[in-house]
Amino acid sequence: MLMTPKQQREQSNYKAKFHQVELELNAILEITQAINNNVPEDALYKMYKFTLRGNLHIERMALFVLDEIWECKVHFGVAEDIIRHSEELQKLSHIKDITPIEEIFSGHPVFGQFNFIIPVLHKDRILSYVFISQNQPAKELYKKEVDNRFVQALSNIILVAIENKKLVRRQISQEAYKKEMEIAQKVQSLLFPKKLPYTQQVKIKATYFPHDLIGGDYYDYIPINEDKFLVCIADVSGKGIPAALLMSNFQASLRTLIRQTEDLEQIVEELNYSIYQNAQGEHFITFLIALFDQKTQTLQYINAGHNPAYFYDEQREESILLNKGTTILGIFSPLPFLEKTILTDLNGFFLFAYTDGVTEIENPDDEQFGLDRLITFLDSRRKKDLSDIHGNLITRINNFKKGKQYTDDITLLSCRVEPSV
Numbered sequence: 001m002l003m004t005p006k007q008q009r010e011q012s013n014y015k016a017k018f019h020q021v022e023l024e025l026n027a028i029l030e031i032t033q034a035i036n037n038n039v040p041e042d043a044l045y046k047m048y049k050f051t052l053r054g055n056l057h058i059e060r061m062a063l064f065v066l067d068e069i070w071e072c073k074v075h076f077g078v079a080e081d082i083i084r085h086s087e088e089l090q091k092l093s094h095i096k097d098i099t100p101i102e103e104i105f106s107g108h109p110v111f112g113q114f115n116f117i118i119p120v121l122h123k124d125r126i127l128s129y130v131f132i133s134q135n136q137p138a139k140e141l142y143k144k145e146v147d148n149r150f151v152q153a154l155s156n157i158i159l160v161a162i163e164n165k166k167l168v169r170r171q172i173s174q175e176a177y178k179k180e181m182e183i184a185q186k187v188q189s190l191l192f193p194k195k196l197p198y199t200q201q202v203k204i205k206a207t208y209f210p211h212d213l214i215g216g217d218y219y220d221y222i223p224i225n226e227d228k229f230l231v232c233i234a235d236v237s238g239k240g241i242p243a244a245l246l247m248s249n250f251q252a253s254l255r256t257l258i259r260q261t262e263d264l265e266q267i268v269e270e271l272n273y274s275i276y277q278n279a280q281g282e283h284f285i286t287f288l289i290a291l292f293d294q295k296t297q298t299l300q301y302i303n304a305g306h307n308p309a310y311f312y313d314e315q316r317e318e319s320i321l322l323n324k325g326t327t328i329l330g331i332f333s334p335l336p337f338l339e340k341t342i343l344t345d346l347n348g349f350f351l352f353a354y355t356d357g358v359t360e361i362e363n364p365d366d367e368q369f370g371l372d373r374l375i376t377f378l379d380s381r382r383k384k385d386l387s388d389i390h391g392n393l394i395t396r397i398n399n400f401k402k403g404k405q406y407t408d409d410i411t412l413l414s415c416r417v418e419p420s421v
Helices: 005-036 041-055 080-092 138-189 240-260 264-279 370-381 386-401
Strands: 058-067 069-076 116-122 125-134 202-209 217-223 228-236 285-293 298-304 309-313 318-322 341-343 349-354 410-417
Touching: 005 041, 005 138, 041 058, 041 069, 041 138, 058 080, 058 138, 069 080, 116 138, 125 138, 138 240, 202 217, 202 386, 217 240, 217 410, 228 240, 228 349, 228 410, 240 264, 240 285, 264 285, 264 298, 285 410, 298 309, 309 370, 318 370, 370 386, 386 410
Parallel strands: none
Antiparallel strands: 058 069, 058 125, 116 125, 202 410, 217 228, 228 285, 285 298, 298 341, 309 318, 309 349, 349 410
């Protein structure tokens, strides 16, 4: 039985539609299998491009994906400069369904060459926009809604899969980072002395507030013999695990050196060389070291680019700043200059050292707490109990900064040697 021309056209249309549906189903099957096989993102995008260009006969296409910023991940049939127009997509957040391009970018020199914009959503969140132009006259495109829905569905499958890959990577990265931070915290906790002396003759108090989980500050108290002890404070540039590891190495080197020599100049030179070799100029350390000898009543110190410590001589009833020594450690080798200062005839003193998180804290007017305020505070509190000094200073800093956040670690280190009778 011969078919009429109309029946022939209908049969031809059915075959074309069947073939189209078959291509679409095969494309979804291939993409799904690739996702299940954990194919890399680049390969998924290539498969996506091949499917749209080869099987659906799309003439022009551009896929823009929102990943913090809009990026063009796939495009063909258009000029490379389309990438430069990605910022214009920020104004399209209201587009939640397939829309003719003329309703949005009519006459646009780049986007105007497309026929439709296809949004891809996941839980009401825009993942991407697909711009397409098919090889049919514009008046027939409204009949191609099934194809557009397929493009939308295929895009959604791929982009949700890529989004899930990113989520898994972030989770793995966060777990690894969490584990690294736990290790770094344990390493850092070992840096600080477990116990500080608080006797009738010698009192030492330390307060430490890391800005983040891992800070870059360090303080120490090292008894040498019955008459001598060393106190120090340091601040490493940078934060996190690299800073914690560098400071750990620094502490180990210091404790090794102090067992070999009491010469502060030699100790500082060796520490500088060690940092210079290990950090390769990427980090530096500010450092203040002071060695007190009870028998000779002398305090020798070197300040290596650290904040000047406050020192009050009980017998002379005068205060000075311990600011002499050398430059920061780890930048020059050998050090360009190095000076040890010795304070003599000390019958009782108060020493207060700190890191720059104290003086550089800012109030809402971006004004720093500063050294002058700190000195004024210490002048009025220097004879108080060390715990009271630290507590009152933290209160004063909090009142100064008001609601502004801390931006750096804060370390306070006080040492009081009572006058001998």
